[in-house]
Amino acid sequence: MRVAVFGAGYAGVPLVRQLEQTLPPGDEIVVFDDSPVHVVRHEIHRVVRRPAIAEDIAVPFTDLFDRAEVRQERLADIDHEAEEATLDDGTTVEYDAAAVCTGVETEFYGLPGVREHATPLRTIAHAERIREEFLPLAEADEGEVIVGGAGLSGIQVAGELAALAREEGAEGVTIRLLEQADTVAPGFPTDIQGPLREELEARDVVVETGRTVTEADADTVSLADGTEHDYDQLVWTGGVRGTDVTDGERPVVRSTLQLGDRTFAVGDAARVIDEDGQAAPATAHTAVRQGPVAAENIARLLAHDRSGGDGFEPRLERYNYDQLGWLVSVGDGAVAKVGPTVLRGAAAYAVKSSVGAGYLTSVGAVTRAVDLVREEFGLAAGE
Ligand SMILES: Cc1cc2nc3c(=O)[nH]c(=O)nc-3n(C[C@H](O)[C@H](O)[C@H](O)COP(=O)(O)OP(=O)(O)OC[C@H]3O[C@@H](n4cnc5c(N)ncnc54)[C@H](O)[C@@H]3O)c2cc1C
Known part of the structure; x- marks a missing residue:
């Protein structure tokens, strides 16, 4: 039997690793990812300040998988009723079970000029571009950087830029974080929103909430209240949308993670509603926990199909959203929420780092994990 996994990020990697353990040797596992490497995406903002980290967080798939075949191909469309996928080059892939784990892309909401003039933050290349755009401002010790959107990416990139400015002695560069909602980290626990804002402001990030970007040109960002901001660098972290595979949508799936009978949607690619009716947020934390649930369900369904079936579908595993904690870095600081306790300062940063x-250790990339810690803490080899 053939299992096709589209996208090997936080959801896809644990899913494939579990399938490798559980499916009989004769079953085929084929992974289609448009990238040649697995990207540890929730660390990419660190590349803005520590470019060497790029190497540690781009992991070749051969380091992660034993028996799965990996093809560098892009999924264009999936028909879960026909159990058939179409790749970008028009090739058709038939499958017995599949998982769509293609994540999300940046949402520009059709705001005039924003896609054209802003740099988003979804890839290592974006982080490198943000650094390249910032360094001349730091060298001149003047300029205005606007970051649009204060979700996890916006907060963390603003924090890295502020720390980089400090390291470069660029006190004349302003980092301004604009957020449409009346708080930073909207949608996240209310008791971390205040501390996150304070951590940003302690690092001289100018935080403006209730400020909606409506358009941008090469020099100016316009806001809904009629004001304008001149800028030298524009970073856009204002939201995410589903990929073209799902027509820009993030389809709703229930706790078994089924998009169709034998087709699953896992991680950011889906809006997952758990057994208690709770919507799981689009985070690495949830994606990593959903992958094994989908893998288990695929294994049960294929075992059922292999046995000829008895008319009854097997009982399927259900994903239950259970957030162990929250960790958000702000430059060399961080805010962590563990149970009801909110931590800040060095302790929180150490946990986040x-x-x-x-x-990386959990997916078997131990050497890279060690390298990442070294880069993070500026340790020389052998320390
Ligand atoms: C800057 C930043 C900071 C973040 N910080 C945090 C944080 O602190 N904590 C947290 O929990 N989360 C954080 N996140 C969110 C977290 O990274 C995502 O929730 C997580 O990556 C989702 O995992 P995923 O597997 O669904 O998608 P991804 O990890 O994005 O993986 C998707 C995979 O699919 C591939 N792909 C995409 N389209 C196609 C296609 N059409 N065909 C084939 N392959 C395709 C991609 O190449 C990729 O390998 C952050 C995100 C960013 C960008």
């Missing part, structure tokens, strides 16, 4: 390394 170990998360990327912990994730």
Whole structure:
């Protein structure tokens, strides 16, 4: 039987690793990803300040998988009723079970000029571009950087830029974070929103909430209240949307993660409503936990199909959203929420910094985990 997995990010990698363990040797596991490497995406903002981290967080798939075949191809469309996918080059892929784990892309909401003039932050190349755009401003020690959108990406990139400005002695550069909602980190626990704003402001990030970007040209950002801001660099972290595979939507799936009978949608690519009716947020934390649930369900369904079936579908595993905690970095600081306790300062930063390394270790990329910790803490080899 053939299982096709489209996208090997935080959702796809644990899913494939579990399938490798559980499916009989004769079953084929084929992974289609448009990237040649697995990207540890929730660390990419760090590349803005520590470019060497780029190497540690781009992991070749051969380091992660034993038996899965990986093809660098892009999924264009999936028909879960026909159990058939179409790749960008028009090739058709038939499957017995599949998982769509293609994540999301940046949403520009059709705001005039924003896509054209802003740099988003979804890839390592974006982070490198943000650094390249920023360094001349730091060298001149003047300029205005606008970051549009204060979700996890916006907060973390603003924090990195502020820390980079400090390291470069560029006190004349302003980092301004604009957010449409009346708080930073909208949609996240209310008790981390205040501390996050304070951590940003302590690093001289100018935080403006209730400020809606309506358009941009090469020099100016316009806001809904009729005001304008001149800028030298524009970073856009204002939202995400589903990929073209799902027509820009993030389809709703229930707790079994099924998009169709034998087709699953996992991680950011889907809006997952858990058993208690709770919507899981689009985070690495949830994607990593959903992957194994989908893998288990695929294994059960294929075992059922292989046995000829008895007319009854097997009982399927259900995903239950359970957030162990929250961790958001702000330059060299961080805010962590563990249970009801909110931590800040060095303790929170140490926890946050170990998360990327912990994730790499969990998927078997131990050497890279060690390298990441070294880069993070500026340690020389052997320390
Ligand atoms: C700057 C930044 C900071 C973040 N910080 C945090 C954080 O602190 N904590 C947290 O929990 N989350 C954070 N996130 C969110 C987290 O990275 C995502 O929730 C997580 O990556 C979702 O995993 P995923 O597997 O669904 O998607 P991804 O990890 O994005 O993986 C999708 C995979 O699919 C591939 N792909 C995409 N389209 C196609 C296609 N058409 N065909 C084939 N392959 C395709 C991609 O190349 C990629 O390998 C952050 C995100 C960013 C950008």
